[in-house]
Amino acid sequence: MKYLLMIALLLPAFAFAGLAKDMADDPVMERRMMQLAEKVRCLVCQSEPVSNSHSDWANDVRQIMREKMIAGASDQEILDILAERFGKSVLFDPPVDKETIPLWSAPFVLLFMGGGILVYQLRKRKGLLVEEPLSAQDEQRAAELLNENTASDQTTVTSNQAKDPQA
Amino acid sequence: MMRFILPLVIFLVLAAFLYAGLGRDTREVPSPLVGKAAPAFVLPLLHEADKKFSPEQMQGQVWLLNVWASWCGACKDEHPLLMDLSRKNIVPIVGLDYKDKAEDGIATLRKSGDPYTLVIADADGKVGFDYGVYGVPETYVIDKQGVIKYKLIGALNPKNLQETILPLVAELQAQ
Numbered sequence: 405m406k407y408l409l410m411i412a413l414l415l416p417a418f419a420f421a422g423l424a425k426d427m428a429d430d431p432v433m434e435r436r437m438m439q440l441a442e443k444v445r446c447l448v449c450q451s452e453p454v455s456n457s458h459s460d461w462a463n464d465v466r467q468i469m470r471e472k473m474i475a476g477a478s479d480q481e482i483l484d485i486l487a488e489r490f491g492k493s494v495l496f497d498p499p500v501d502k503e504t505i506p507l508w509s510a511p512f513v514l515l516f517m518g519g520g521i522l523v524y525q526l527r528k529r530k531g532l533l534v535e536e537p538l539s540a541q542d543e544q545r546a547a548e549l550l551n552e553n554t555a556s557d558q559t560t561v562t563s564n565q566a567k568d569p570q571a
Numbered sequence: 572m573m574r575f576i577l578p579l580v581i582f583l584v585l586a587a588f589l590y591a592g593l594g595r596d597t598r599e600v601p602s603p604l605v606g607k608a609a610p611a612f613v614l615p616l617l618h619e620a621d622k623k624f625s626p627e628q629m630q631g632q633v634w635l636l637n638v639w640a641s642w643c644g645a646c647k648d649e650h651p652l653l654m655d656l657s658r659k660n661i662v663p664i665v666g667l668d669y670k671d672k673a674e675d676g677i678a679t680l681r682k683s684g685d686p687y688t689l690v691i692a693d694a695d696g697k698v699g700f701d702y703g704v705y706g707v708p709e710t711y712v713i714d715k716q717g718v719i720k721y722k723l724i725g726a727l728n729p730k731n732l733q734e735t736i737l738p739l740v741a742e743l744q745a746q
Contacts, residue, residue: 447705461705464696489703491603
């Protein structure tokens with residue numbers, strides 16, 4: 405019974421050992437691995453990076469990244485290995501090449517198209533406005549209105565000043 | 572006139588893209604391995620661990636590599652189709668028991684039948700990784716020169732088998 409108890413007490417330690425295996429011994433490498441894993445799409449959980457996923461597949465990829473890092477592979481080499489096997493879509497930041505050029509150029513193409521439509525619309529609108537010279541009568545009215553406004557503005561200012569005892 | 576045509580054109584283009592996207596499974600990414608030589612490996616047989624298998628042994632014949640596991644649910648769905656295919660003896664099917672305990676794999680085959688010409692054990696999934704496996708089951712069609720011609724992610728069904736895989740196998744065998 406005593407032995408059984410001792411074994412039972414040891415069990416959590418075994419469980420912990422099992423968990424710890426997933427963590428690399430080297431925290432610096434682990435950080436590097438996690439940073440790299442952020443750039444890799446988890447294929448089984450969509451829109452989630454491998455660094456965030458608890459899926460089996462993501463665990464495997466992280467483990468393989470560790471192994472490759474221990475073997476001395478550079479970050480780029482590891483990303484290349486992944487892209488070779490799972491396709492470029494596994495990278496959140498795929499390289500620019502003839503296959504991905506539509507993807508990369510799409511924002512610029514859309515911006516250009518939008519700009520073109522804007523310029524076209526503005527030009528068209530400009531053509532619709534006919535600039536007519538003001539008749540003498542209108543001009544006089546405008547001048548009168550402007551004068552009136554200036555005059556009333558001044559009145560407002562003065563009345564304000566009058567109301568303010570400090571001024 | 573332009574006022575109506577332009578939005579209509581934009582709508583149609585957008586609709587075409589969205590329609591094309593509708594029928595697609597976003598989980599299915601085109602495998603970059605198609606058209607490339609099947610990655611080399613040496614793995615033990617599931618039933619006789621002291622015997623090894625490597626893809627070069629299949630050189631000169633068209634074969635299927637079917638990735639499965641005892642823990643995989645969809646593998647049970649495609650199992651009857653594989654059994655049927657193996658009875659017809661059209662094409663050798665190599666089973667790759669992916670990330671599985673050997674005894675579980677063996678027990679599954681004993682219980683539900685073994686459609687495979689031979690079964691290899693990829694206990695740690697390393698070979699599966701090299702083949703870009705991320706969803707089991709997966710099935711590869713490999714030609715006489717050892718080049719991967721097709722990769723199916725997910726289970727076989729009568730449709731993809733009759734319309735895609737078997738015609739491709741026949742075509743490759745005729746070459």
